[in-house]
Amino acid sequence: MRGYLFVFAQSHSEFRIPEIQSIAELYGFSLQLPELESVGPFVVIGLEKEDHARLLAKRCILLKSVYEFWGQGSTYEELHNSTRAHKSLWDPYQQDTSFRFFVTAYNHTIPQSRQRQIMEDFSYMAYLGKIELKQPELVMGCFEEYDDTRGLAKNRVKDGNFRQVYFGRLIEEGSARALIGHFDVKKRAYYGNTSMDAEMSLLMANQTKAAPGSLIYDPFMGTGSMAYPTAHFGALVIGSDIDGRQMRGKEKPAGVFRAATQYGLASRILGLFTFDMTRNPWRCGDLFDAIVTDPPYGVRAGAKRLGRKTEPSEKHKEVYRERLASGRTDQPYIPPTKPYELSDLARDLVLLSRYLLKPGGRLVFFLPTVTDEYEDVDIQSMLCEGMEVIANSLQDFGSWGRRLVTIKKTATTSFPPPVFNTNDDTSWLGPSGHVPAHKDFREKYFQGFRKENS
Amino acid sequence: MVRLITHNLLACHAKGCNANNFPLQFKDVEIEIREAEFNPDFLRGFLPKIEWKALVDSARQIGDTSLPAEQPEMVDDDFLKSLHHVLLELHIEEGSMTCPNCSHVYPISNGIPNMLLAEHEIA
Numbered sequence: 001m002r003g004y005l006f007v008f009a010q011s012h013s014e015f016r017i018p019e020i021q022s023i024a025e026l027y028g029f030s031l032q033l034p035e036l037e038s039v040g041p042f043v044v045i046g047l048e049k050e051d052h053a054r055l056l057a058k059r060c061i062l063l064k065s066v067y068e069f070w071g072q073g074s075t076y077e078e079l080h081n082s083t084r085a086h087k088s089l090w091d092p093y094q095q096d097t098s099f100r101f102f103v104t105a106y107n108h109t110i111p112q113s114r115q116r117q118i119m120e121d122f123s124y125m126a127y128l129g130k131i132e133l134k135q136p137e138l139v140m141g142c143f144e145e146y147d148d149t150r151g152l153a154k155n156r157v158k159d160g161n162f163r164q165v166y167f168g169r170l171i172e173e174g175s176a177r178a179l180i181g182h183f184d185v186k187k188r189a190y191y192g193n194t195s196m197d198a199e200m201s202l203l204m205a206n207q208t209k210a211a212p213g214s215l216i217y218d219p220f221m222g223t224g225s226m227a228y229p230t231a232h233f234g235a236l237v238i239g240s241d242i243d244g245r246q247m248r249g250k251e252k253p254a255g256v257f258r259a260a261t262q263y264g265l266a267s268r269i270l271g272l273f274t275f276d277m278t279r280n281p282w283r284c285g286d287l288f289d290a291i292v293t294d295p296p297y298g299v300r301a302g303a304k305r306l307g308r309k310t311e312p313s314e315k316h317k318e319v320y321r322e323r324l325a326s327g328r329t330d331q332p333y334i335p336p337t338k339p340y341e342l343s344d345l346a347r348d349l350v351l352l353s354r355y356l357l358k359p360g361g362r363l364v365f366f367l368p369t370v371t372d373e374y375e376d377v378d379i380q381s382m383l384c385e386g387m388e389v390i391a392n393s394l395q396d397f398g399s400w401g402r403r404l405v406t407i408k409k410t411a412t413t414s415f416p417p418p419v420f421n422t423n424d425d426t427s428w429l430g431p432s433g434h435v436p437a438h439k440d441f442r443e444k445y446f447q448g449f450r451k452e453n454s
Numbered sequence: 455m456v457r458l459i460t461h462n463l464l465a466c467h468a469k470g471c472n473a474n475n476f477p478l479q480f481k482d483v484e485i486e487i488r489e490a491e492f493n494p495d496f497l498r499g500f501l502p503k504i505e506w507k508a509l510v511d512s513a514r515q516i517g518d519t520s521l522p523a524e525q526p527e528m529v530d531d532d533f534l535k536s537l538h539h540v541l542l543e544l545h546i547e548e549g550s551m552t553c554p555n556c557s558h559v560y561p562i563s564n565g566i567p568n569m570l571l572a573e574h575e576i577a
Contacts, residue, residue, distance in 0.1 A: 212493060212496075213493050213495050213496035213499065215496075215500075236496070238460060242570070244566055244568060247566060248564055248566060252564060253564060253565065254564045254565060254566055257455075257565065266488075267488065267489065267490040267491060267542075268491075270457060270459060270460055270542075271455065271456055271457060271459075271460035272565070272566045273460075273464075273566065273567055273569050274566060274567065274568045274569060274570055275467075275569035275570055275571075276570065276571075279467060279570075279571050279576055280467065281464045281465055281466065281467040281569050282463060282464070282465075283462075283463050283464060283465040283476055283505075284463070284503065286503075287463065287503065306570065306571060306573075306576055307576070308573075320573065334570075335570050335571065335572050335573055336573065
């Protein structure tokens, strides 16, 4: 494998490695990741072919560009030694290749005079080709990476006091980041106050490995935020929601269809259905390549399931029986719903996914967590046999956060349709009795995540 | 909208309705034909999931007779094209679907079927 210098966007750093792993798996090639996870934007990753770098740059949302790795060091001396050792990579361009060379820094601006000096110090490469700024055949980049000093106004970075410097040949500028603007929620024909932002929904779509011909399901469809990017990547999408108003909106045609039409994706939205995930009409399992969803967790909209919080009054029962007996269908009937506690929902979602996913299929969803209380076992406690966590990336909001969890159906056998726990008993806790920190997340959120004993 | 591809995957799920609950019968339907992208690989992969008789009967119910009564053993391009049309291009916008067993009516409005169950229908 050969090293490639990946330049990542400085957002959602926990999401970038799972993203490139998902896309590598989608295209069926392998990656060699560094042992230590980097916090900065520059990561050297091993790939078998240059084309693999191009595929990643065209699809990964967090990837800004990919360079062929020519050198690295904590000083320029180290960088030049490392570059000399990679001579066979840059030698072919010596004679007659037009080129552009730029020097830049992350968390710092290098003065022009030193930029020129840095370029001159590469004179041992002895390039004879024309310098061409507009359409060069070869682009080389030299990147200094400085520590983040935000909030430390007095200790301004000293020029040249970088953590690491990298050098390489541009292979491909990342083109997928432009999709963030394309799917901008504010410019969408239909959205709601719980719509997922474009960047995150694109990252979720990549976790599903959406591609032409894949069949993807969202059981909490809402305003369809994840349907558009997954369909954009070629997938056929089916959505359901217990509340049809979310999918429909107030105008005609239904909101999700209008937004899909705006993006030219209407034909890939296979269908929308109003039903409760735990009372679903699916005829069989092993259907979907992925299930992607953002379950409502109660801050802006709480999850609901069919049923009643409390026993109805005698009067209520009577009215209901009368209605049944009369067989009246002139009024649309709205069945009662009750709150759906988050840790119950998460467990049910995994169980249902094991039934509905094809072997190897993925469940991708957000789970809100309380930062101080979260433990990895919280995620483990929602799993069942044949379902394994393959990625767990935190988007940190301070006292709470949300985790994008990717679970793979590793089981190769089929499972019977799950029977969901409809009572609010706690037998599901199992012998260990672990209570995940996201249990009763809504209550904790509104209490400001105060510790019970404080 | 309901297309026959999803219709073929849905059965009545009311309490106690476990037999003869599929396929749901279309009634008073408004149909639109809209083009969809032809993906032969997807169709080949999906074929094993199809309940053939239910698909053919439902297609006939809404006026499309292009599919043979028996699923052909030879999967050629012509066959895949008719299958594509029936599964993906017929859109039921309004109307209802009725369970052949318990007669539960699932109304379709604005292309979205309401498959919520009433209190007495949940187990």
